[in-house]
Amino acid sequence: KKTPLIAPSLLAANFLEIGKDVDMINNSVADWLHLDVMDGRFVPNISFGLPVISAVTKVSKKVNDMHLMIEEPEKYAEAFAKAGADYLTVHIEACRHLHRNIQQIKSLGMKAGVALNPHTSVSQLENIIADLDLVLIMSVNPGFGGQHFIDQTYIKLRQVRDLIRRTGSNALIEVDGGITTQNAALVVEAGADVLVAGSSVFASHDPLATIRELRQPVTV
Numbered sequence: 001k002k003t004p005l006i007a008p009s010l011l012a013a014n015f016l017e018i019g020k021d022v023d024m025i026n027n028s029v030a031d032w033l034h035l036d037v038m039d040g041r042f043v044p045n046i047s048f049g050l051p052v053i054s055a056v057t058k059v060s061k062k063v064n065d066m067h068l069m070i071e072e073p074e075k076y077a078e079a080f081a082k083a084g085a086d087y088l089t090v091h092i093e094a095c096r097h098l099h100r101n102i103q104q105i106k107s108l109g110m111k112a113g114v115a116l117n118p119h120t121s122v123s124q125l126e127n128i129i130a131d132l133d134l135v136l137i138m139s140v141n142p143g144f145g146g147q148h149f150i151d152q153t154y155i156k157l158r159q160v161r162d163l164i165r166r167t168g169s170n171a172l173i174e175v176d177g178g179i180t181t182q183n184a185a186l187v188v189e190a191g192a193d194v195l196v197a198g199s200s201v202f203a204s205h206d207p208l209a210t211i212r213e214l215r216q217p218v219t220v
């Protein structure tokens with residue numbers, strides 16, 4: 001049996017009362033807190049930035065998992081370290097010098113992750129997987145919460161799992177987009193270690209129960 005780590009995404013929170021939603025996550029069995037940063041360039045949406053994130057990490061009791069959907073993430077890695085990032089994930093499609101960027105993130109004391117858009121092939125990780133702490137597989141096109149899970153993701157998850165096993169990498173596999181209590185077990189079965197969940201948690205009438213349900217052990 002494998003129990004996935006759950007990372008509620010604050011993107012789906014009530015921004016007028018973020019503190020309440022962070023408290024809810026603190027009081028839940030969630031393992032991580034997922035923070036989505038969008039620049040309006042890499043993705044067609046803008047979310048929130050460093051001042052908001054710093055305020056959140058001051059009160060967060062969870063592992064702070066930052067997902068950068070931005071161009072030139074290397075320009076901001078140090079700022080995100082100062083803002084309390086435990087994991088910093090950059091998009092492979094936004095990095096011309098991914099190896100350098102990963103070393104930079106680690107040298108700043110953070111765990112390093114790489115995210116793949118739905119169209120990006122897992123084979124692109126071949127020469128960087130040994131250096132990674134996390135691989136984030138996007139199961140929707142990044143930019144918005146509340147989208148439908150893309151079924152091709154199951155195949156990609158098996159491919160990443162095989163790559164990690166073959167190379168002896170320690171990287172965790174995180175899945176982001178359209179995760180619900182309906183598909184969570186299938187996603188874990190296909191290889192996921194960490195489940196990001198935005199709307200399924202925050203649209204629930206009982207978010208604490210939904211987080212518990214997402215975190216059910218799965219036979220793998």
Ligand code: DX5
Pocket residue numbers: 009010011012034036067140141142143144145146147176177178179196197198199200
């Ligand atoms: C989408 C973000 C996700 C988003 C997921 O670009 O990376 O983290 O918050 O939201 P749901 O769970 O609603 O698909």
Ligand code: ZN
Pocket residue numbers: 009034035036067176196
């Ligand atoms: Zn995300």
